[in-house]
Amino acid sequence: METKHEVQMTMRIKSTGWRCLVCLPVVLMLLVSLTVAASVDADDSPAVCITVDVSANAPSTVVFVDGFESGGTTPWLDSARAFSATEILDVVFEASVVGEFVGDALLELKVYTPNGHLYQVLTAPVTSKTGKGAYQVRVAGFPYPLAIQHLRSSPGGKSSSPGVVLSLPVGGTLIVSTSLYGLWEVRPFLDGESAGCGAPMFFYLVQ
Numbered sequence: 687m688e689t690k691h692e693v694q695m696t697m698r699i700k701s702t703g704w705r706c707l708v709c710l711p712v713v714l715m716l717l718v719s720l721t722v723a724a725s726v727d728a729d730d731s732p733a734v735c736i737t738v739d740v741s742a743n744a745p746s747t748v749v750f751v752d753g754f755e756s757g758g759t760t761p762w763l764d765s766a767r768a769f770s771a772t773e774i775l776d777v778v779f780e781a782s783v784v785g786e787f788v789g790d791a792l793l794e795l796k797v798y799t800p801n802g803h804l805y806q807v808l809t810a811p812v813t814s815k816t817g818k819g820a821y822q823v824r825v826a827g828f829p830y831p832l833a834i835q836h837l838r839s840s841p842g843g844k845s846s847s848p849g850v851v852l853s854l855p856v857g858g859t860l861i862v863s864t865s866l867y868g869l870w871e872v873r874p875f876l877d878g879e880s881a882g883c884g885a886p887m888f889f890y891l892v893q
Contacts, residue, residue, distance in 0.1 A: 734785035734876065735874075735882060735883035736782070736793070737781070737874075737883045738779050738780070738782075738872050739849070740777060740780075740872070741767070741778045742774045742777055743774055743775050743776055743778060768889065768890035768891075769856075769890070770892055771862050771867065771891045771893060772862060774857060776853040776854055776856050777853070777854045778851060778852075778854075779854070779872060780849040780850070780851050781795065781837075781850045781851075781852065781874060782837075782849035782850075783837050783838070784883055787814050789813070789815075790811065790814075791811075791813075791876050791877045792809065792810075792811055792812070792877055792878075793810045793811075793835075793850055793875070793876055794807050794808065794876075794878075795807070795852055795872050795873070795874055795875075796872070796873045797854055798870065798873070800867070800869050800870060805866075806854060808854065809825060809832065810832065810835050810852055811823045811835070812836070812837035812850055813836060814836075815836075821834060822834060835850040836850075837849070837850050856891065865893070867890075867891050867893055869888055869889075869890055870888065870889050870890070870891060871887065871888050872886075872888075874887075
């Protein structure tokens with residue numbers, strides 16, 4: 687025979703169980719709603735990636751298959767861009783965005799030596815906004831403000847034009863004095879996240 691205390695405990699357990707059974711469908715519906723909302727948000731945020739084109743400060747500094755500098759159109763060394771480090775002042779990178787880029791961000795081009803070591807990080811604050819606004823902004827690690835460059839998005843899959851221009855000094859630097867010749871690599875980052883469009887971008891520096 688159950689005591690009064692045992693009967694009260696049994697009623698409380700049954701009451702709690704009914705409440706849990708009533709709440710369970712509500713909890714499941716809430717979880718489903720959150721999952722659907724998260725997937726919708728992910729689908730509404732197309733991927734953004736950065737393409738990088740490379741050139742030098744004069745068209746005559748491209749090295750071609752015959753080993754001479756000329757005005758031809760076929761680059762030397764497996765179709766990669768190749769430049770004579772003793773004949774140029776710098777290598778110029780033009781970065782363009784593919785995808786829906788909106789707002790402000792920090793673009794970084796990390797340049798790696800032929801040995802795979804990080805040589806330099808080229809940095810530019812970028813924005814999709816047009817019109818009047820700040821022309822420079824303070825960036826951590828830099829003693830002076832950096833110029834803000836306009837980075838237009840191209841949702842159709844083609845890179846934007848014009849792109850963001852950054853330069854890597856070559857003439858009179860360690861590249862020449864220590865003969866850092868060979869295949870170099872450039873990796874783009876947007877707000878600290880890798881943002882390359884597929885294959886890495888390479889270029890050659892020769893003597």
